[in-house]
Amino acid sequence: TQVLENEVAVITGGASGIGREIARRFAADGADIVIADIQDTPREGGEPTHELIDEETEAETAYVECDVSSVDDLESAVVAADEFGGVTVMVNNAGIFHGEEFLQTEEEAFDRMMNINVKGVYFGAQAAARRMVEADGGSIINLSSVAGLEGSGEFVTYCGTKGAVRLLTYSMAAALGPDGVRVNAIHPGLIETTMTTDDVSIIGSEDEDAFLESIPSRRAGQPDEIADAAVYLASDQSSYVNGESLVVDGGMTNT
């Protein structure tokens, strides 16, 4: 049997980057998947992710157009999983980064990041948990960041949103644990995606070498290395792991 057999996963932001690799790995490991994203193709272009996974695996797949800042859209994404038997794993992965200076940050940019990175996680978890507590429980995985563990003067708003995700995770674990729902966070370090090549210019920039010096593993991580952590938290292999922060950062944070 496969490690995620009989699981049905909803992955927000699952068309690109980290979410895309989580969706691919989950499907390869036996889960059916719903990709909930504002677009069905990767940000850098290419074939729709759910079609690729259909070709690669035996999994049932669906794409739902979903802006995670809309509670109704999140509900639709969870409803789409009913077709496959109902959501058992919710991955609140969608997130955005923009790095204005603190003194220059405007209300609209602040609200947008809070609505996607924080409100989206809150109501994504709520929509999934309402079904999980009625069923046999489940696993909720929230994407925080190393930016949710340490502050940074350069990324004030982003750190605030990711710190919020961390304590929402612990608090939701406390609220839902008695009903058999586990809630954990993954805190990636520098992972090579469109976010880190384009939105925040680290990978491929003149600062890259200096940045890599601060990482014991001396390289950026790849999205599939976060997907491995997500498989662990989604599966029964982590059945007694709850309200935990799993840091996957090549050693950046503790050194």
Ligand code: NAD
């Ligand atoms: P990415 O930009 O490569 O992909 C993000 C995906 O989310 C895209 O498919 C995009 O269409 C989707 N998305 C954006 N806004 C959305 C919305 N409102 N509703 C639904 N979907 C939306 O980003 P990534 O690097 O894969 O990051 C995924 C998550 O991991 C984010 O929460 C990010 O903050 C977190 N993270 C990334 C890194 C990194 O180094 N890449 C590090 C730490 C944490």
